[in-house]
Amino acid sequence: MRSFDLKKYLIYFLLMSMAGVIVLTGQAIGMKKQFVGAIPGMFLIIALALLCFAVKDMFPKFPLPAYALSTIVGMIVSIQALPFAKIIAPEIGTVEFMPLCTPLLAFAGISVGDKIEQLKAMSWKIVIIAVVVFTTIFFACALIAQTVLTYQGVI
Template identity: 80%
Template sequence: MRSLDLKKYVLYFILMSITGIIVLAGQALGMHKQFLGAIPGMFLIISLALGCFAVKDAFPKFPLPAYALATIVGMLVSIPAFSISKLFVPQIGTVEFMPLCTPMLAFAGISVGNKIEELKAMSWKIVIIAIVVFTSIFFACALISQTVLKIQGVI
């Protein structure tokens, strides 16, 4: 277990807060949703993300990356069977999903851009892997949609 660098987490908090303000501004301007009312939800999202970064830094051999851990923790705190969801879901529900996608995709692009040499080393094999993954996801989504629509009697 490693000690945590407080300066790094203050910087993370500042950067995530700036991103959060931009997300909430986009939500308010583009979707005509509340800005001030969504601040507690954004603060909870930032807190969960910082906690996941801290776990990953404290336990470097932890098998999951921080973003995967954050996804799992986010799902767990939103399950209605857990009493903690009564605190998280109403607050986090005030933050719209679509405005959050833009910075997440931008950061994902930056992280891939930092590994461009590794991607070049994979050469043509990465194209085959991408085609298989995209095709599998497409058909899985289509199957799930078909099943749900049939159950609902829409089709």
């Protein structure tokens, strides 16, 4: 178990807050949603993410990466049968999903940017993998959409 580094978490909080401002600005401009009204929800998202980073740092042998842990924590806090979900879920629900994806995808692209040499080493094989993954995801999404829309009686 490692010690808690307050300076590191203050930097994390600052960076996540800057990303949160980008998200809420994009939400206000693109979706005409209220900026100020979504601040508590963004703060809760940041707090949960920091909690997941702290758990991952304190238990480095924990088998899941921090982003997977944060996904599980997010699902748990939104289970409506739990008492705290009635408070947390509506607040987090004020933050729209699509504006949240924009900085996340940008950060993912930046994180891949320093691995260009590794991608070059894979050469043509990466193209085959990408085509298989994209095709599989496309058909899986189409199947899910078809099932849900059929079940709802839309089609």
